[in-house]
Amino acid sequence: MAGGGLLMLLDDITALLDDIAVMSKVAAGKSTAAVDDVATMTKVAMQKTAGVLGDDLALNAEKVTGVKANRELPVVWAVAKGSLWNKFILVPAALLISAFAPWLITPLLMVGGAFLCFEGVEKILSLFHKPGKQEAEAITAEFVEAEKEGVAPSSVRAAKEAAKAPVDYEKEKIKGAIRTDFILSAEIMAIALGTVSTKPIWEQALVLIAVALAITVFVYGLVAGIVRMDDVGEWLKAKSSSVARAFGRGLIASTPWLMRGLSIVGTAAMFLVGGSLLVHGIPFIEHWLHDAVTGAGTVVATVLPLLVHAGVGALIGAAVVACVHIWGAIRGKPAH
Known part of the structure; x- marks a missing residue:
């Protein structure tokens, strides 16, 4: 037994x-x-945010231009760390809003869009307030002060116009880049959240974390590569191959033009991204635009939304700038 x-x-x-x-x-x-499933949803979310990623890249590359060469990578790293902190805040916030107050997403994005358009208008207005041609002595003095402070000569000039110390101006520039990143990251998180809104909360969290890390590495890795293109050019120029040397010279010659182009694209992106966020929150414009492009040709369906977004962004950005300047005048303080 x-x-x-x-x-x-x-x-x-x-x-x-x-x-x-x-x-x-x-x-x-x-x-x-x-x-x-999470990997597939992450891929879809990244595809849907591709347009904003391009704007994010252009804006951030433009924000770190004008920095002293030996400070470029530290500045990119500082902004990248700030971007990670932005994501650290945005991912839980997006999940909480999705769970308890989904109606808040559109108003918050509209506020961010208005801020981007405000920055775009301010940047355009600053082009009309450039100082006259400088004397050689003034230029030399700027270079001397820049070497002393460890910043770029352009930062010295801009700091004087803003009545700030050059180092403080550069810190403000980094903070401005992080603020802009916050708005763009918020839009990216909102788009990503829209692709997984019907999924369990843990899947939503995994997708948002994956998207947040991927876009940070992608954007700031490319920004670091862009701002150091001239160094790559110098390295290629030292090679024995005539093809490599020619390519290196081409990189060095094209770098200033690329930076200038990114500055223009970055400014345009402020209006396009900001305007799209604003239009999304103005039902009659969004419905009119939808009806206008429905059945239209590819060119119209592509160009018309861009024109409407840029136009709405410019108008609302100008209105915000006017309000800020009026408020500054009332308080007896400059708008900046």
């Missing part, structure tokens, strides 16, 4: 182990499926 009881116990244990093995296999299959 004792032997029979032992055999029965062994059979029960064997059956239990078989059940555990089957359940483990099923659980592993479900886990793999869930991981695949």
